[in-house]
Structure formats: structure tokens, C-alpha cells
Amino acid sequence: MRILISNDDGYLAPGLQALADALAAIADIVVVAPDSNRSGASNSLSLDRPLSVSKAANGFYFVNGTPTDCVHIALTGMVDQRPDLVVSGINNGQNMGDDTLYSGTVAAATEAYLFGIPAIAFSQVHSGWSEVESAARVARDIVQRRFDTLEAPFLLNVNIPNLPYEQIGPLTATRLGRRHQAEPVIRGQDPRGREIFWIGAPGACRDAGEGTDFYATSQGRVSITPLQVDLTHREQLASLRGWLE
Ligand code: MN
DSSP states (O other): OEEEEEOSSOTTOHHHHHHHHHHHTTSEEEEEEESSOOTTOTTOOOOSSOOOEEEOTTSOEEESSOHHHHHHHIIIIISSSOOSEEEEEEESSOOOTTHHHHOHHHHHHHHHHHTTOOEEEEEESSSSOTTHHHHHHHHHHHHHSOOTTSOSSOEEEEEEOSSOGGGOOOEEEOBOOEEOOOOOOEEEEOTTSOEEEEOOOOOOEEEOOTTBHHHHHHTTOEEEEEOOOOOOOGGGHHHHHHHHO
């Protein structure tokens, strides 16, 4: 099996190394990741400049671009053979509910999915890399499962509690929860006295009930949400048609 690995925390991130180490034992891996932390990059492509690829001492390729750039160039000519699976992560912190719209980790997997390749995004619930090795073992467990009863291609969003491997609960199918709106912007001043703004923290959980990713991980379980790309609000089509008449 050939696996392409990317992330959004950059090619030096411990989560990427742990994931690559775990999967190198069971597959032929290629790692193509951003040269710096591009968390929050979502599905952005760099169209205003060329991308350059460098190879690190450990064999990882790093790119002066976004996670989506990395997967895109890998799948459109940079890497010789089409991968059987693309995985992203392990991200430094959760990607649940509305996070998935902003996440570069999810975006890297989404890019592969758009090319018809099965893809999985992995994140740890808490940032800081505690128990990242056990998260990597969970990721390997998932990759080693037989996928033949799962409709392909698939796009799975996985969030793993920061617990020792033996204490991590079962793999659980979930839906995305929802957050409240984000915390207010943080105002400050730059050294020249100009006003600056830092994007605030994500909102607290709003829909975190049973069945959601938030709920499963709060119970120590591994949350797996199948994602899709079509944003069409189908229930609103009839209302829209009526409004247009
Ligand atoms: Mn990140």
C-alpha cells in the first residue's frame, strides 16, 4: 500500500513524525508537508507564486505552501505513483464541529478526496503532543482495517483523546457537533502604536450531544466522522424556488 502523508502544522511537527513512523512499518510512505505552520489555512491554493519543494534529512518533502498545495502538487505530478490512501496529521489539537471548515489538516485530506482517493484526517483532542505516540498507534490501527465494506472514496475526520493507548475507548462513528460563534477578536498595539487584531479562540461547544464528535471524545472514545464536500442546502432548494417565482 502506498500512503501520502501531509499535515498543516509543518514538516517539523511531532505529530507528523509520529504518524509517519507508525505508517512506515506497514506501507510505502511519502511525506509532503508545509515548510511552516499553516493551521487554519483551510482549502487554500497558492496561485500567485510558484511552489518549491525541498527534501529534509529524514526524507520528508517540504513545500512553501499550504496543506492543500502539498497534496495537490503531489497528486498532479510531483509524486510518481498515485497513492492508495492519503492521511493528514496528526494535528496539534482538535478539529471537531465547525473547526473542520478552517482546518488545514482536514483540507489536506479533502484535497485527496476531491481527486477520488480515500483520505483520513487525524487530530489529537488537546494540543501539546501529550500521548502522541498512542494517537499514532490508533491511526495505524485505523489504516490497517479493511476498507472494502466502506464506500469509496471516503473522507474520514478522526479525533483521538490524549490518553495512554490502553485507556483509549473504542472507535465510534459520529456526526460533527456545532460551536457557538468564536470568541471576540483580541485588540492590541504594534510597536509603532498602530492597532492590531488577533483572531480569537474558537467558540465553546453548542451542539455536543450524544452522537457528536465532541461527545464521543469527552467519553474517551475515538471519534470518526465521515465528511462530504457538497455544501448544497438541499432542504432549502424548494423554498428558494418558491422565492424565485
Ligand atoms: Mn494544525
